[in-house]
Amino acid sequence: MDARYARQIQLKDFGPEAQKKLARSRVLVVGLGGLGLPVLQYLNAMGVGTLGLMDQDSVELHNLQRQVLYSEVDVGRMKLEAAHEKLMAQNTKTTFRLHDSFLVRDNALDVIRDYDIVVDATDNFPTRYLINDACVILNKPFIYGALHGFEGHVSVFNHKTGPTYRCLYPNMPSFDEVPNCDENGVLGVLPGIIGTLQALETVKLITGMGEVLSGKLLVFDGLQQRFTKIGFNTNPKNKKIKGLQEHYDPLDCRVVASISAEDFQSIREQEKIQLIDVRTPDEFEGRHLEEALNIPLDALKSLPKNFKTNRKIFVICESGKRSERAIRQLQKDCPDLNLCNVAGGMLKMKTLCP
Amino acid sequence: MDARYARQIQLKDFGPEAQKKLARSRVLVVGLGGLGLPVLQYLNAMGVGTLGLMDQDSVELHNLQRQVLYSEVDVGRMKLEAAHEKLMAQNTKTTFRLHDSFLVRDNALDVIRDYDIVVDATDNFPTRYLINDACVILNKPFIYGALHGFEGHVSVFNHKTGPTYRCLYPNMPSFDEVPNCDENGVLGVLPGIIGTLQALETVKLITGMGEVLSGKLLVFDGLQQRFTKIGFNTNPKNKKIKGLQEHYDPLDCRVVASISAEDFQSIREQEKIQLIDVRTPDEFEGRHLEEALNIPLDALKSLPKNFKTNRKIFVICESGKRSERAIRQLQKDCPDLNLCNVAGGMLKMKTLCP
């Protein structure tokens, strides 16, 4: 085997056999963000033969605080292109397969079918449940990682007869109970810790060495430096999924068009915009953007009369959650309105214009 | 504060104050290898104002298996130069200070003095004890990380009245009891896990948030996925160090000149070399390099008569440990001999020419 991998081949519990298994394995990484990048950097360094990259986002400035593979010059580029370029330079022997789309109901089975293992490095519940169901249907294990502030989860789901994501969390939380997608903050280094732990589990799964985190949820609390391991069992009915659900997207961030606070700020500086602030009158009075019209969420039945419905209408609240709900509410009756959520809301705007 | 850091500034326990503290802090990372690189990538991403880089090694092919910041084209370049280039592209706002040397007794106090925190990302005991003593003398905390195969250690030493490295391990192990330096294997992703945990402790120390791993040693076993936390106390005499020891180098790898198996192999292919194999006759008979002369370690008193003492003499054993000892033994009497250890020994040579 390659001298390049000598330092791990010389390990008694690893050896040339494990290296060969890595070389022959095919791993799909869904999401090229905070979790996906360290997973890819280390799997690529260690010699995994085929790596699938899947994402359709572009690099934004505020990604750089935790997505360490990207440089400042990559801002605005497609993540897929930027990540592929750097990973190729790191290891020219790896076969890269590029999937220039998000993982959705209509492509999930076809994409996952050709891989041995899936790494869930996504940032939203709908895709996590989709990965779970597709992996159960195709009988593939997947390595789960997820974040919240200073905390992270790691587990290996659907490994042989082991439990699945639905054995822990049977149903998707509704969109107003747990922060989803971009709304929630995360300490820059947290995805690095969780992503490298995911990469380790991937390697253990491929090579068969050690004990895989199957049937165990590792919960890491970075503030308290506390690792808690929770045991849980397979619920047989969750292993019997035969087809995907009709919809995974009702809670998907991507259904509600959103704009980063940074981009929103540059648009504000260039043109006259239409903006609804759905916070309470008290919050509005505390501080608001001058072009904003205040209609609290519970009073929002329809658009103000003087708004042009053929032009884009921005909606803002404190953190981006109520404004998302406002958009869903308005879209129920008028699905064609061009509504756009200001991600992060006034909290983010305040960091931009202190 | 910068929109770039919005995702962490919006965290209640972090906020703009913590971001300012990061920007004002000066962190020295000693060693640009498996541990140092993830530490630097994440501290740089998160906005630490001043980062000190210290190393004098060049990138070797077998580094790429775990040192993920380097690309294949960097092999042969100085680590300092390659790492600096990529970190600059990642964050142009960071101030980088480059220390183009190893940390040694004669420069330690002068270099460390100008930093708030030291990250111990070295790969050998002498430098770890030197960092410990210099940090005690200068009253600086340091973030310790170390590896062995599938395992890793993390702790924060000399934080206020907290314990030091010597409170855990009072004296440096002798060079034949615990593997040192390059000899021992390491799973590629392990330094990623330990390095990101070191980066987290660094950020907690700078910002004051959460509980710092002071007085606690975190021991991670990647095979068993076991995190063990050991409490230990300050031994007051270890806080009273007033000056560095005369020598830290008797066990230092760098004192014994060594060559990587790869480089050794290319020299072998180009010229006729002088080589002593210090293994037992049995081991030698099992397999040896054709130009090798077998003198078992315990029979090695002086050089063979027909060896040219003005030319380089290579010494090899099974793993590189006995040959290192052989060189120390020979150098005691003749310090000017041009002896060179083949790192990794026959074990590595076998991976090169299977």
Added chain:
Amino acid sequence: MTILLFGITKDIVGSPTLSFPTSSVSGKRMPNTVKELKVYLGKTYPELNKLSSLAVAVNNAYADDDHIINSYDEIALIPPVSGG
């Protein structure tokens, strides 16, 4: 009884742990099952009630609603998290 709080439950309660006095001291009736504990906590922290999806661990093992708990157990509330 010690309750470790993770994810949004930590944000709702405002602290990483909760400690309960044992029933004999407080005089109040203590929850005997995971379900009763959820109801009990929901009274003090109403926002917890809207979490339809919440894993509860008793002594490091996932526990159903009817799992019996006692005052020496270590409980953890682990809601799903989505970030990546």
Added chain:
Amino acid sequence: MTILLFGITKDIVGSPTLSFPTSSVSGKRMPNTVKELKVYLGKTYPELNKLSSLAVAVNNAYADDDHIINSYDEIALIPPVSGG
């Protein structure tokens, strides 16, 4: 008594844990202190004797040579490691 082995002690023993029967079962005199445990282990695994620098933890706390141990303790042998 369970002994967790780390670093080179795991390599020497060839396993990540050691379990001791309690003295009443084996009939042998069990070690009562950390020092006695080291001597005891050194007889079976002579290579352990050359470790001049070895941290021993009893129930997750660093323990000196004269620390008293009993059969229900969890012991960990943690030698220094140098890689980076």
